[in-house]
Amino acid sequence: MNLKVDQSTARAMNRRLILNLLRENGPLSRADIATTIGLSGATVGFAVGDLLTEGLVREGEPSSGATGRRPIPIEINYSGLLAVGLKLMVGSVECVLTDLSTTPLITRIIPLPDQSPETIVKVCAQAVADLLAEGGAPGARITGVGIAMPGIIEDGICRRSHRFNWTEVPLARMMADVVHVPVWVEDDTNAFALAQQLFRLGRHHKTIGALAIGAGISCAVVIDGQVHHGAHGGAGKLGHSTFHPEGLPCECGRRGCLQTLFSEPALLRRWQAATGAAATTTRHDMAEAARNGDSTAIGLLSEAGQAIGSILATFANIVDPEVIVVGGEAVAFGDLFFEPMRQAMLEGCLLPPPPITPDWIDNSWAQGAAALATRQVFNFEASAGAVRLS
Ligand SMILES: [Zn+2]
Numbered sequence: 001m002n003l004k005v006d007q008s009t010a011r012a013m014n015r016r017l018i019l020n021l022l023r024e025n026g027p028l029s030r031a032d033i034a035t036t037i038g039l040s041g042a043t044v045g046f047a048v049g050d051l052l053t054e055g056l057v058r059e060g061e062p063s064s065g066a067t068g069r070r071p072i073p074i075e076i077n078y079s080g081l082l083a084v085g086l087k088l089m090v091g092s093v094e095c096v097l098t099d100l101s102t103t104p105l106i107t108r109i110i111p112l113p114d115q116s117p118e119t120i121v122k123v124c125a126q127a128v129a130d131l132l133a134e135g136g137a138p139g140a141r142i143t144g145v146g147i148a149m150p151g152i153i154e155d156g157i158c159r160r161s162h163r164f165n166w167t168e169v170p171l172a173r174m175m176a177d178v179v180h181v182p183v184w185v186e187d188d189t190n191a192f193a194l195a196q197q198l199f200r201l202g203r204h205h206k207t208i209g210a211l212a213i214g215a216g217i218s219c220a221v222v223i224d225g226q227v228h229h230g231a232h233g234g235a236g237k238l239g240h241s242t243f244h245p246e247g248l249p250c251e252c253g254r255r256g257c258l259q260t261l262f263s264e265p266a267l268l269r270r271w272q273a274a275t276g277a278a279a280t281t282t283r284h285d286m287a288e289a290a291r292n293g294d295s296t297a298i299g300l301l302s303e304a305g306q307a308i309g310s311i312l313a314t315f316a317n318i319v320d321p322e323v324i325v326v327g328g329e330a331v332a333f334g335d336l337f338f339e340p341m342r343q344a345m346l347e348g349c350l351l352p353p354p355p356i357t358p359d360w361i362d363n364s365w366a367q368g369a370a371a372l373a374t375r376q377v378f379n380f381e382a383s384a385g386a387v388r389l390s
Pocket residue numbers: 239240250251252253254257
């Protein structure tokens with residue numbers, strides 16, 4: 001094996017070191033970049049010059065008030081590259097066009113007539129074309145398309161998705177064959193974790209848990225800044241931990257999994273059944289009822305928080321994360337849900353438990369998908385994505 005690092009590899013590593021430093025710290029002068037990374041001023045000068053030419057960084061305004069020659073801050077040009085993120089759900093796909101930091105520029109939700117791979121590729125390809133036609137300024141460059149969906153995903157292939165009833169679907173390749181840009185596919189909670197690690201709360205941590213409670217329950221694992229997939233792409237599937245062996249059937253074919261009782265739709269369904277609330281009520285109605293003292297809603301959220309917290313404590317005892325970031329639709333339930341979870345963690349963790357920190361906006365799923373496409377700019381170990389066979 002040839003371990004020699006050639007010149008182009010060294011340049012690629014230097015530029016990514018610089019981009020990541022700017023991503024984590026914000027604008028810095030060339031001299032500060034050189035000092036922090038430990039490269040010569042000339043090397044940094046060349047690398048920054050290349051990045052300026054490519055439009056990935058730009059020069060900011062020198063700080064006012066300083067005397068003498070004021071250093072010019074270098075910052076990432078987040079609008080220099082666009083990405084498309086697609087989050088597949090049963091019945092619809094959430095689509096975003098984002099900048100390099102996955103900040104949405106355009107968002108839309110498109111219904112899916114069925115959930116066959118062929119239909120989904122067709123709908124998604126049209127969505128990509130429409131988003132780029134509407135939001136892509138002339139000359140705008142796109143880094144690629146990221147697709148997030150619940151399942152066990154390896155190398156762009158959906159090995160198994162119980163929710164979509166797919167087995168061995170080469171989704172990245174199918175999509176790349178029609179959209180003509182690189183395509184990445186990832187489990188939705190792993191994609192959420194990646195966006196957290198790159199651009200949000202996880203930026204300043206090496207080891208995090210990214211708990212997502214929506215239609216399912218998962219806790220993605222980020223270790224040393226990398227999303228951990230496990231040996232078969234199945235890491236983090238917390239929601240399929242058995243809670244009641246004789247319980248309700250789960251989408252995975254087993255019984256009594258945690259998510260059969262405590263996913264967001266399961267909680268809402270149980271609240272509606274117990275109180276007679278209309279089937280059209282939403283999680284927001286249930287959250288409001290809980291805040292107004294509805295004992296059924298409070299009891300359900302407390303039971304869910306304790307149950308998830310106790311399993312999360314085991315997770316924390318194994319992984320030892322610095323923080324657990326929480327996303328997913330169930331974040332709407334607020335502290336009546338999170339406080340019992342924190343209490344269960346306190347009881348179940350060997351060490352003082354990591355903080356449980358909600359960080360969620362409506363577009364977070366699709367932003368995670370877009371992060372699949374923007375990560376390659378920052379991570380030289382990222383896969384190149386599927387591209388169309390010529
Ligand atoms: Zn299950």
